[in-house]
Amino acid sequence: MFERIKQMLKKEFIQVFRDRRMRGVIFLAPIIQLLIFGYAVTMDVRNIATVICDRDNSVHSREMIARFVRSGYFTIIAHADDDRRAQELIDRGEAQAVLFMNKGFGADLKAGRTAPFQIIVDGTDSNTAGIVLQYGSKIAGEFSQEILSAQLSRLKGAVPQPGKITLEARAWFNENLESRNFYVPGVIAIIVTLITLMLTSMAVVREKEIGTIEQIMVTPITPLEFILGKTLPFALIGIGEVVLVTVVGVYWFEIPIRGSLLLLFFCTVLYLMTTLGVGLLISTISRTLQQAMMTTFFFFMPAILLSGLLFPIANMPEVVQWLTYLNPMRYFLAIIRGIFLKGVGLNILWPQMASLTALGLATLWLASKRFKKTLA
Numbered sequence: 431m432f433e434r435i436k437q438m439l440k441k442e443f444i445q446v447f448r449d450r451r452m453r454g455v456i457f458l459a460p461i462i463q464l465l466i467f468g469y470a471v472t473m474d475v476r477n478i479a480t481v482i483c484d485r486d487n488s489v490h491s492r493e494m495i496a497r498f499v500r501s502g503y504f505t506i507i508a509h510a511d512d513d514r515r516a517q518e519l520i521d522r523g524e525a526q527a528v529l530f531m532n533k534g535f536g537a538d539l540k541a542g543r544t545a546p547f548q549i550i551v552d553g554t555d556s557n558t559a560g561i562v563l564q565y566g567s568k569i570a571g572e573f574s575q576e577i578l579s580a581q582l583s584r585l586k587g588a589v590p591q592p593g594k595i596t597l598e599a600r601a602w603f604n605e606n607l608e609s610r611n612f613y614v615p616g617v618i619a620i621i622v623t624l625i626t627l628m629l630t631s632m633a634v635v636r637e638k639e640i641g642t643i644e645q646i647m648v649t650p651i652t653p654l655e656f657i658l659g660k661t662l663p664f665a666l667i668g669i670g671e672v673v674l675v676t677v678v679g680v681y682w683f684e685i686p687i688r689g690s691l692l693l694l695f696f697c698t699v700l701y702l703m704t705t706l707g708v709g710l711l712i713s714t715i716s717r718t719l720q721q722a723m724m725t726t727f728f729f730f731m732p733a734i735l736l737s738g739l740l741f742p743i744a745n746m747p748e749v750v751q752w753l754t755y756l757n758p759m760r761y762f763l764a765i766i767r768g769i770f771l772k773g774v775g776l777n778i779l780w781p782q783m784a785s786l787t788a789l790g791l792a793t794l795w796l797a798s799k800r801f802k803k804t805l806a
Contacts, residue, residue, distance in 0.1 A: 438659025445636075446629065446663065455628075456667060460621045460675055467613045468683045475561040480504045481516045481528045488536025490577075494547065497573055498529060503565050520552050527551045527562050539577055603771040611686070614679045615770040616739045619762050621675055622668045622698065623705055624730060629664045630709025631722040639718060657798055661706045665699070672698050688773030697765045697783060703790025704758040710797035733759045761785045 446452055480498065484491050498504040507525060510516040519525040530548040538545035549566040551559045604611045672695065679685040708729060716722040734740065736750065737759035743751055754760050761782040768774040768782075776783070 434655050435659050435662070438655070439663055441659075443663050445633075446667070456625060456671070457674070459625075460617070460671055461678065463617050463620060464614060464675060464678050464683070467617050468610045468679075475558055475565075476503055478504045478527055478562055478565075479507045479525045481508045481510050481519050481525045482506055483510045483513070483516050483528055483530045485533045486531050486535040490536035490539050490545075491531045494531065494535075494570070494573055495529065497569050498566075501565065501569055503562075516550070520550070523552075525552070526558070527566070529566075542581060610683055611771060612767070613739075614683050614685050615766045616763055617679070618672055618675045618698075618766055619701075619737070619739070619759050620734065621671045622701065622762075623733060623759060624726075625671055626664050626668045626702060626705040627709045627712070627726045627730060628723070629667065630661060630706050631712035631716065631726050632719055633660055633664070634710070634713035635716050635719055635722045654798075657710065661710070664709070665702045665706060668702050668705070669695060669698055685770060687770050689769030690775060693775060693779070694766070694769050697762065697769075697779070697786065700783060700786040700790055701758060701762045704786065704793045707790065707793030707795075707797040711793070711800060714797070714800045733757055736760065737763050739763055755785075756789075758786055758789045761789075 446456070482495055484495065495506075499506060504527065508515075508519060510519070510528070516525070516528045516530075520528065528548075528550040530550060532546060535545045535547065547570055549563065549570075551562045551566075553559045601607055676687070676691075676694075680687055709726075712722055712725045712729070716725055736743075736746075736754045736757045738754070739759075743754050743760070746754070764782050765779050765786075768779055772778075
């Protein structure tokens with residue numbers, strides 16, 4: 431038995447690595463995705479292209495503009511004398527925000543009156559627009575509080591100085607709130623899912639296409655040995671992908687890894703049971719490589735969208751949230767981020783690990799039953 435499985439392993443490794451394009455998919459694609467998620471995919475909003483429409487041109491209005499610039503988030507690209515110029519820049523997509531101050535802004539502040547200040551944002555990207563408004567509200571609020579405190583200080587003899595609350599914020603696990611610390615560990619789940627699904631489904635279909643499946647069926651090899659010979663090589667490749675992405679993420683992008691690497695690899699094995707099982711299922715219903723590829727991506731894309739990698743699960747409709755419990759990538763992502771960023775262990779991650787085990791065993795059982803019928 432072990433000798434037959436060993437020969438199947440050799441055959442699969444030779445068949446995979448002799449294809450130059452497949453070697454690129456296995457080794458080059460993970461690096462490319464890491465670079466994309468590490469540098470391009472980010473929710474951090476910086477260098478906001480801003481237009482200044484200052485009709486007051488007073489000390490206070492210039493101070494307000496200076497505070498926006500000093501924040502490090504806003505970049506002044508133009509000064510507009512009228513509303514039409516500012517609107518034109520936003521329409522062209524050259525500006526994301528407009529700071530607008532009417533004449534009399536500084537005089538109202540000196541007199542203790544409310545001074546209107548407007549920030550206009552491009553709302554086509556609602557997420558970015560919301561963040562820009564938060565930045566603007568915080569900067570304007572701090573400036574307003576300083577002016578109010580200065581005015582009360584001058585009246586200290588007549589009006590008692592009010593107390594104030596100082597907020598001391600601290601972010602755990604991702605101190606600088608960098609998006610790459612959130613996304614780069616998720617690349618492990620993407621790579622492992624895609625590579626193992628694609629290789630497993632295509633490996634069996636390839637045997638059907640070239641006509642060697644009949645030759646294998648007349649050999650002494652049993653269905654169990656055939657399944658193990660087809661899945662074990664891709665399981666090893668999946669673990670190798672985890673090592674590759676982890677090394678690049680930690681040493682190139684400086685992503686912290688605070689938990690146990692052994693636990694990470696063990697959980698990867700649990701996750702591989704599901705992806706390999708799904709790959710086998712796809713191989714039994716596909717007759718050509720094109721069908722296997724299309725079916726793989728039909729499973730792969732919803733798995734990403736419903737995993738919490740790109741969109742918070744809590745923001746999804748309740749029915750969709752229930753569907754995510756059938757998505758193994760949801761649990762694997764929680765495990766990866768828990769190990770990388772939080773450093774948690776088995777006592778915290780056991781519910782996700784139990785879910786992966788249950789889904790993996792069920793998927794492998796269904797795949798093996800379907801596969802035995804296909805061979806028969």
